[in-house]
Amino acid sequence: MTQQDPVTAALLVIGDEILSGRTKDKNIGYIAEFLTNVGIDMKEVRVVPDEEDDIVAAVQALSRRYTYLFTTGGIGPTHDDITADCVAKACGVTIDHDPRAVAILQARYKPEDLNEARMRMTRIPAGADLIDNPISKAPGFMIGNIIVMAGVPQIMQVMLDNVLPKLKTGVKMLSRSVETGGLPEGVYATPLGEVAKAHPGVIIGSYPSFDGKTFQNRIVMRAREDTVLETVEKAVIETLNRLHEAQGSGYRLPL
Template identity: 70%
Template sequence: MPNAAAIVTAALLVIGDEILSGRTKDKNIGYVADYLTALGIDLREVRVVPDDETEIVDALNALRARYSYVFTTGGIGPTHDDITADCVAKAFGVGISHDERAVAMLRERYANAEDLTEARLRMARIPHGADLVENPISKAPGFRIGNVIVMAGVPSIMQAMLDAVAPTLRTGVKMQSVSIDTRALPEGLYGTALGAVQKEHPGVVIGSYPSFDGKRFTNQIVVRARDEAVLAAAAAAVEAMLSRLESERAEKP
């Protein structure tokens, strides 16, 4: 069994009034979850907070103390409500100012001095001591300080930043999974027995996921573990449980 040192965890902090109001539909959570899982990093928590300094600072301090990494999306643009960088600086107790490295990156995009407006220069304000995260799309960088990685909210830019930072991340043993069709057995029939299987296999995570196609419900059981042998044993136990219940159901008059 992998030990705790082999497990790397993360949280995602989504920042923006527009997300909470429904004005913008988040497209980053699922992408980040898939991406980190593939790397061997467990996304354990997602929080969504408004563009409010206290809310952002409190969430950052809570999450960075709890997880290996905290990724943030949103709030690093050129307008007055883009306050993420200032909040990160406050959370870490460091200063913030225009970073010459970031300014140079912006000058690559805005060759004419008059185009590099005061508002755009806001995107070059970086907490002191942070490393920059490259943004090949619009040049305005993200940054990393401690275990916090700050990225844009625009999906294509966020994805590019995630690609840029990924090689520098510590990763753990990847979680593996097996999906098992329940053969049309309803959750109410196998729920208790599935709970018993879970108790017998503490090294795995077992979930039951129903779906509805507009006409009927179908269910799928997903078994997840880091150890292949443990995973195989638990999956076999689930299959045996379903076969037994299926047989008992068929025998009933």
């Protein structure tokens, strides 16, 4: 296995409707999982309103900090769709009707239906590559390390598929997880911390969930090499089994 710098990403979700709670975001979890599966580490997410200053500031901050910045939302034909203009401003480039995007919409709409509002969707920052949208045609785009996608989940998802071949991907982060068999966090926290300290290359997290009556706890280990993961999983299971034995719970996790 060759060592390489991790490929990182941020996601910027643009839209008042998420911040007001009217629309429940479905893109964060999908993109997080998608990127994890191709070895891109999502390091930050921001949600900002449809306001130019906020969008420009976030695009600049995040695109400078990570390998890639993905954005969702704000590329439709209505007055509140200002993402393309904000990205152009953040990048310091001009924006105009892009002949390639115009051709795509001309193929879809009759001339009398290709009105000013729809032409808005052909405004693409100078120097960007288009991202194909087979569902509603109006394209996304990639400029520098910024990938601009629709907010409608189904369209965002095909755009993500379509832009993937252009992206540098990394060594996939692998994970294993162990359910603690009823042991609460407070019992295994200290020994688990010692396992984590002994394996600094592995990210170990403890995740309680609650069904309204009882807690379940899951320990998740993440690393890029499976042999490393196997070793740490064994250490975690042995630790939990030692604790089960000390508590006389009669429970034993399979190694």
